[in-house]
Amino acid sequence: MEENVSDDRPEWTAQPDLASRRFGGTVMWASDELFAEKENLVNPWKPAHSAETFGPKGQVYDGWETRRHREPGDDQAVLRLGLGGVVSGVVVDTAFFKGNYPPFVSVEATAVPGYPSAAELAGADWETLVDRAPALGHTENFYKVSSPRRYTHVRLTQHPDGGVARLRVHGSPVPDPALLDPRSLDLAALENGAVVTGCSNMFYSSPNNMLSPGLAAHQAEGWETARRRDDGNDWATVRLAGAGIVRFAELDTSNLKGNAPGWASVSGRLDEGEWVPLLPRTRLQPDTRHRFALPDDGPQVTEVRLDIHPDGGLARLRLFGELTKRGREAVTTRFQETAG
Helix, strand or coil, rough: CCCCCCCCHHHHCCCCECCHHHCEEEEEEECCCCCHHHHHHCCCCCCCCCCCCEEEEEEEECCCECCCCCCCEEEEEEEEEEEEEEEEEEEECCCCCCCEEEEEEEEEEECCCCCHHHHHCCCCCCCEEEEEEEEECCCCEEEEECCCCEEEEEEEECCCCCEEEEEEEEECCCHHHHHHHCCECCCHHHHHCCEEEECCCCCEEEEHHHCCCCCCCCCHCCCEECCCCCCCCCCCEEEEEEEEEEEEEECCCCCCCCCCCCCCEEEEEECCCCCCEEEEEEEECCCCEEEEEECCCCCEEECCCCCCCCEEEEEEEEEEEEEEEHHHHHHHHHHHHHHH
């Protein structure tokens, strides 16, 4: 896949940020936030900074910053992931924290059903994802995680104090099958376990954005490619939440007014690996949610390919349908295997 980021970023950073506010992630509690609010940790945009911008408590930061410790102790923040899943790696971004960043950090995680409070999580079984590790200031600090378990909450510890702009928790969403209706769901949703498996280009933004929950607030919250100067077209492939039958396809070009595709088509992959058409090449309009009914006797597919002609982007891709018996079994098995 082509993208506009440097090649030295770990491969796992292309996976969704499970903690992002875009997916419903939230910072439930922090031991201290005197200088800058804990909620900034999960902002989906890149950290910003305006020098010599002071409030009543000091320089204003787009991040979480605690006061200087004068006694032994560490600062912590507890986050509920927007999407429960298996964590591949963590990014502790200390952007613009140059003389006030934590020299060491650690990250723990736990899996708790329901919606516990921060106080109730204090007694949870926390597992170490990142043991006490050095961190640099004004830097994206990358920490690979090897645990195969599914988690719902994470806890960031600063040793001893300081500021962190963002905490990114990259991984693969794993839905709880007890909360899914296999007869009617979005087979292409990240929160249901779908994942992008490839794309021709993601110069402006990742195709993972198309599978995000909710509506895109602006152009950057969708998938957008560079302008093509050849006779080809751009595409993206998505492994569905499980084997299923697609009943409706929604291709949303909201916010894409001068850069929406002219046409799009969707094909599905059979077990044998053969691709079959689901939605033929169809004209699209800018800044429009298009919904198309597909044949009731459609094929059972495990993966889809979206082709946009010739280039541009989509805000959201929705594929509503039902899981087959095999698809339901696969969703249940994955949840059980990652439950620990």
